[in-house]
Amino acid sequence: MTNSIGEIADADFILSTGTNTTEGHPVIGIQVKKALRKGATLAVIDPRKTEVAELAKYHLRLKSGTDIALLNGLANVIIAEELWNKEFVQERTEEFEAFKATVAKYTPEYVEGITGVPAETIKEVARGYAKAKSAAILYTMGLTQHICGTHNVFAVANLTMLCGQIGKASSGVNPLRGQNNVQGACDMGALPAFFPAYQPVAAEANRAKFAAAWGVDELPAKPGLTVGEIIDQAGKAIKAIYIMGENPVLSDPDANHVVHALESLDFLVVQDIFLTETAQLADVVLPAASYAEKDGTFSNTERRVQRVRKAIEPVGQAKPDYEIICMIGTAMGYPMNYDSASEIFEEIARVTPSYAGISYERLEQGSLQWPCPTADHPGTRFLHVGKFGRGLGKFHPVEHIPPAEMPDEEYPFILSTGRRRYHYHTGTMTQRTGALEVFYPTEFLEINCVDAEKLGVCDGDMLKVSSRRGTVEVAAKITDKVVPGMVFTSFQYPDVPINKLTNPARCPISKIPEYKVCAVKVEKAG
């Protein structure tokens, strides 16, 4: 997030795209509702009629996978009506002319044809966004999990720069991250091309710096594979995998393929708190401590570093993940000895410029948002004040492309997947709480009543949903949350492993799979 969570409540205009905020991020949903009570205008871009869409003044119910057209359409209106922030564009950006040329054809009427959103609504939202004193854009995976995911984000960034709605309080680009420490995992170099703090491994100076810090002569130079590629290459270019706290069998697209790939490895180690679907395939399973059993830090979606504190001893013989990693490193001849999580953090601060000023001692006084380069730096509430990271903000003109797999006669429905309020990711934790799974015990498939009538199904009837990759059975939930021709469910139930169906087609830049659109057929089961 370029802004902080608390700033959302003060925004005059909120453009929320591909985020089911009140279910996926309920406590951020609170901020959105607070902004509405203070008089903010909310526009929601989502093919589903989510709870937050119902709260919105404008629900732009676009056809799945047409985000770029819509975002370009908004830019088109803003340019055509001379609402853009000329001063900001002039002083802080480059490549505006190319962008202007690209969006020229995305007139509201043209965009209505692609997206199904009325031209008049597009105009009103464009005006609202451009004229607002402060305008925050919120997005999550509904925007990014497309083959054009990165381009979708470019289209968002273009819009903010066009209106100068970035680099100030309550105005900016705010991806709401889905997992407690996905921000931190990225910051810490759990990425194939980067050391901690996004220092490229390809740069010799960086490798030299880390080699010195870690006391070795050299480090591998070639950027590695992403998670999807690691699994695709399992049994081929990848011979062994060490998985810590992930369950790709349920979370990755085309689950049958994932299982097959993992089975073809020479060696698979899985470290987790439960014997997940993935752990069952492992050669060695290592029992890890839960968050309640260890010290550490998480970095949240607004770059805020906060303490995790040990409350109880690890259950059974489980150990904190950091201890296990150190045991493996040491057993392989590279001694890794730390007395505490705090000592690891001190090392992090030494090699990670954006975390350099953070310490456990300071965190006892309160959390800190990076960048926090020095011990007396107060942390950073919002980014890009006066200047972007790269200097001038660059417009990346992008064109609409359709999803990789569109409905056809055999597979006439679009399947989209997401999350439920009562569950989390693959359900490893939330299916075992004694409360959440009691209240929300089974998954269902949202289907429009028009389609339900055609298929002759009632609420609760079992449906067989199939794609070119697999089949699952799931109960029907008839609702107007989805439009005719679209079905939706979550990936959080082992009983409904919907990722057997999803399309592993990926965005060529970010390698993100297209979970939000694949073609399926729906039949009555039995």
Add this chain to the structure above:
Amino acid sequence: MVATVTLTIDGIQVTVPKGTTVLEAAESVGIFIPTFCHDPELSKPGACRICVVEIPGARNLPASCVTEATEGMVVYTASDAVIEARKTNLELLLANHPDDCLTCHKNGECRLQEYAYYYGVRADAFPGEKHQYPIEDDNPFIVRDMNKCILCGKCVRMCQEIQGNNVIDFAYRGFNAIVTPAMNTTYSDTDISNCVFCGNCVSVCPVGALSEKAMLGMGRRWEMKKVTTTCPYCGVGCSFDLNVKDGKVVGVTSTDGDVNGRALCVKGRFGYGFIHHPDRLKTPLIKKDGKLVEATWDEAIALVAEKMGAVKEQYGGETIGLISSARCTNEENYLMNKLGRVVLGTNSIDHCARL
């Protein structure tokens, strides 16, 4: 310059910004005034009147939470009249309150009890009718015992002003007034109630009317050790307190988080049961003849080191992939990055940011 006023509270001169209430002014110099319905984060109904103070010249005893401090004001927070009023207030509340401290889960963390003890008020001043509402426990998260409700309305305002769901409000009049979802239904009737079980109402209840169901019978409040930590679910990063008794996590309660204040969602507040779930992995496992069997740490680590070493030796480090975790800590992700690049010799390390 902010305009200020100076007043005298219990003989102490206090200078506060204009607009400050008498309650806030008193608290700023460490003077205790009891409150039920007042909450600094919520609007001020001035309803419960337990915070009354004596201001010579005033028509009656004003509620300090809604009385603005003015220049030259003289305030007594514990005069005979004030204490008499507070005692009567407590006696009236206790007249329709179950005598249940014996087993009440809020014993030790209940304002009604705290103030009754402080002012030496026993329960039997006004015998009369008591409500006999059925206890609402038809959902797995929250138990509502309206017999214990003192109608302070903090839950109502929390739901309206913080959570923004407007699930509950006051219904009926007089002795029959009750806090309830629309149509006098239950929380679990979500089509009507719109309740999302965030439990934020529970976090502000000053008495035993609202409770976390899973914490009932798990220990008295004074037996719980509270450990402030960060939620393990979504990326918002809410803070909360793990409540620990005898080495076990027995509940989650609100703290004052930098991100979330006291607000949490249903997963954060009620989704901790997995920690002690019997399915938890408790020993290392090694696959032998296609089956995972229990092993010692020494065996497991030695096997991992040997096999990883062999793959690195035979095919090169770049043939090893590491999938790190967005659910693990920064420290652990950092070490995974270090282990991969230094020890295993691979840059193929990633996590589920894209999923």
Add this chain to the structure above:
Amino acid sequence: MANATLTINGVQVTVPAGTSLLDAATGAGFFVPTLCHDPANPGYGGCRICVVDVKGARALVASCVTEATNGMVVETESPAVQEARKTIIELLLANHPTDCLTCDKNGDCRLQDYAYRYGVRKSSFEGERHNYPIDNSNPYITRDLNKCVLCGKCVRTCAQVSDRQVIDFAYRGFNTKVAPAMDTNLAESACVSCARCVAVCPVGALTYTPLAGKGRTYELRKETVTCSFCEAGCQFDLNYKGDKVIGVTANAPGEGRPLCLKGRLGMELRYADKPLTPMLKKDDEFVAVSWAEALGLEDVLAKIKELEK
């Protein structure tokens, strides 16, 4: 010494012969409630809350007075045991004021602990309740016999000191109560205010008068100190509220020793932030006295003054 090996809740336990089932079970980490059992004064077997299920026994047995023997099979929380304990708690509560709201023992009361543990919200036995006047004739000890569960621990600890034996059970049946001779109040009795009885009372029947209303048990932090007035080595608790010592209470007498008021007052003067006003009994009346008199230091102080002149 011979051992006995038995099975408690499915776990094999070996203990020295002569060990009680209670000690064997708690030693193995199992919880057994007790009201009348005093480790310093064991073998009474009055309250029956510690009953356990012994396979083959005629009835549930009181574990505090049953010896562990070879081959015994014991269940400490069987349904029958739980049922019995619940009934005992209900019977006790039938004649107990539900006064946790303001009771000074709230948070440190066995009856409350066990009622919570076994989920006994109120008694199902309605009936007469005692309405004894509260005895606050003694300036140090408040006796509220309405809250007494007749465990007799106070009687037995007092009787351990041969020249005291101030209190005992009086009357019969429902009217049984713990009383000084002639059923007088404490001030008129031979009580020397040592507070051995208060230290062992499991409920709110005996409490410290100077601490009444000063704070809930869970707000107080206790720190044990050894008395330095004589060589007996009795233990007292400093009661902290925040960083202030608000009072001193008796913890335990030294082995075979009596415990005394002078020692407690001495600790009070030494440690308490605002020591209480000492009271001594003169001509059968408690009167406020100087600290020098309370601690018997008048002669010594006079001499010191003399010498310093």
